[in-house]
Amino acid sequence: MITRETDYAIRAMLYLAHHAGEGAISAAEVAEAMDIPYRFLRRILLRLVGKELLVSTRGKQGGLRLARNPEMVSLLDIVQAMDPEVITLNSCVLKSALCTRSSYCAVHDELCRIQIFVNAELGAISLARLVKHESGREDDLPQR
Amino acid sequence: MITRETDYAIRAMLYLAHHAGEGAISAAEVAEAMDIPYRFLRRILLRLVGKELLVSTRGKQGGLRLARNPEMVSLLDIVQAMDPEVITLNSCVLKSALCTRSSYCAVHDELCRIQIFVNAELGAISLARLVKHESGREDDLPQR
DNA sequence: GCCATATGATACTATCTTCGTATCATATGC
DNA sequence: GCATATGATACGAAGATAGTATCATATGGC
Ligand code: FES
Ligand code: FES
Numbered sequence: 054m055i056t057r058e059t060d061y062a063i064r065a066m067l068y069l070a071h072h073a074g075e076g077a078i079s080a081a082e083v084a085e086a087m088d089i090p091y092r093f094l095r096r097i098l099l100r101l102v103g104k105e106l107l108v109s110t111r112g113k114q115g116g117l118r119l120a121r122n123p124e125m126v127s128l129l130d131i132v133q134a135m136d137p138e139v140i141t142l143n144s145c146v147l148k149s150a151l152c153t154r155s156s157y158c159a160v161h162d163e164l165c166r167i168q169i170f171v172n173a174e175l176g177a178i179s180l181a182r183l184v185k186h187e188s189g190r191e192d193d194l195p196q197r
Numbered sequence: 198m199i200t201r202e203t204d205y206a207i208r209a210m211l212y213l214a215h216h217a218g219e220g221a222i223s224a225a226e227v228a229e230a231m232d233i234p235y236r237f238l239r240r241i242l243l244r245l246v247g248k249e250l251l252v253s254t255r256g257k258q259g260g261l262r263l264a265r266n267p268e269m270v271s272l273l274d275i276v277q278a279m280d281p282e283v284i285t286l287n288s289c290v291l292k293s294a295l296c297t298r299s300s301y302c303a304v305h306d307e308l309c310r311i312q313i314f315v316n317a318e319l320g321a322i323s324l325a326r327l328v329k330h331e332s333g334r335e336d337d338l339p340q341r
Numbered sequence: 342g343c344c345a346t347a348t349g350a351t352a353c354t355a356t357c358t359t360c361g362t363a364t365c366a367t368a369t370g371c
Numbered sequence: 372g373c374a375t376a377t378g379a380t381a382c383g384a385a386g387a388t389a390g391t392a393t394c395a396t397a398t399g400g401c
Contacts, residue, residue: 054198054285055287056387056388056389057388057389058388058389060287064304067304077347079346080347080348081347090389090390090391093389093390095348096350096351096390098348099348099349099350102348102349103349109348109349110347110348111346111348111396111397112346112347112348112396112398112399113345113347113400114347115346115347115348115398115399116347116348128307141198142198142199143198143199143204158331159211159326159327159328160211160327162330163272163318163322164199167315167318170314170318171311174307174310174311174314175311182303183303184303186303186306187302187303202360223375223376223377224376224377234361234362236361237360237362239378240379242377243377243379246378253376253377253378254368254369254377255367255368255369255375255376255377255378256367256368256369256370256377257368257371257374257375257376258371258376259368259370259375259376259377260377342401343400344399344401345399345401346397346398346399346400347396347397348395348396348397349394349395349396349397350396351392351395352391353391353392353393354391354392355388355391356388356390357386357387358385358386359386359387360384360385360386361382361385362381362383363381364379364381365379365380366377366378366380367376367377367378369374369375369377370373370375370376371372371373371374371375
């Protein structure tokens with residue numbers, strides 16, 4: 054399950070992708086536009102900077118911008134940056150030791166198979182694709 | 198994310214599928230064989246009976262058995278029985294109202310697409326298939 | 342230089358969820 | 372009638388989640 058924190062991270066990245074090439078954008082602007090509690094968002098952005106998905110500039114006129122092209126950032130990148138354990142269907146997918154049946158559990162194989170598919174799908178969804186997909190409904194988007 | 202409770206439910210169903218046609222099996226036996234806390238399992242089994250995945254017999258010689266053929270019970274059935282909100286990648290997949298962007302959020306569509314796939318996959322995995330898959334490693338299985 | 346504005350870093354708290362336990366009631370076979 | 376089994380809830384500890392608060396530090400413009 055994608056947590057709300059990760060959901061916010063995705064929305065923030067999406068907003069910054071929409072305004073890529075417009076220079077640094079402040080956390081306050083993102084918070085208001087995307088309807089995210091400001092202080093909560095600050096901590097999230099800090100993390101995204103630390104994971105090198107964003108670059109920040111301090112001081113007046115400072116703010117955030119994408120560290121890479123929107124084509125080069127996937128949903129998986131964001132999800133993994135926020136939560137190292139990602140979405141994982143079942144914890145045994147990560148640590149099979151948790152399941153005492155792990156040496157012979159057929160469920161494990163099936164879940165891993167699905168998990169691999171999910172990760173591949175998330176990895177294939179770039180911010181650019183999402184932006185493009187939304188651009189057809191430009192009117193609905195919060196304007197700067 | 199599949200919770201541990203649901204994981205236990207799957208293991209219990211799997212054990213009962215392995216011993217389908219052998220009459221009622223007690224919760225105590227399942228608990229010991231599958232390494233699940235007895236009282237916790239009791240509550241889980243109660244739920245599975247309520248959702249009509251299991252049928253129970255009370256009193257001496259009583260216990261549980263599958264309500265349907267192992268071919269007719271999927272992982273999705275079990276997961277849905279334990280947690281109505283299933284695995285859901287993101288809560289907005291369920292209640293789009295939660296996301297203020299829901300009317301135009303491209304993420305939503307993508308997540309729903311993946312979710313549908315995951316559910317279809319889980320729905321295609323029957324207990325019979327899992328039992329069959331494990332039967333090649335019969336030696337590893339806890340014996341009755 | 343000073344100050345408004347911006348991020349960096351971390352500590353703290355309330356609430357919810359998860360995992361598990363405990364208790365008592367009820368049914369049934371021998 | 373009694374051991375054995377499930378039915379139904381209530382309770383509790385621990386952890387995760389969502390959000391707040393506080394301080395430090397950098398920087399552009401006056
Ligand atoms: S290894 Fe995951 S349920 Fe068994
Ligand atoms: S509707 Fe789910 S992230 Fe927007």
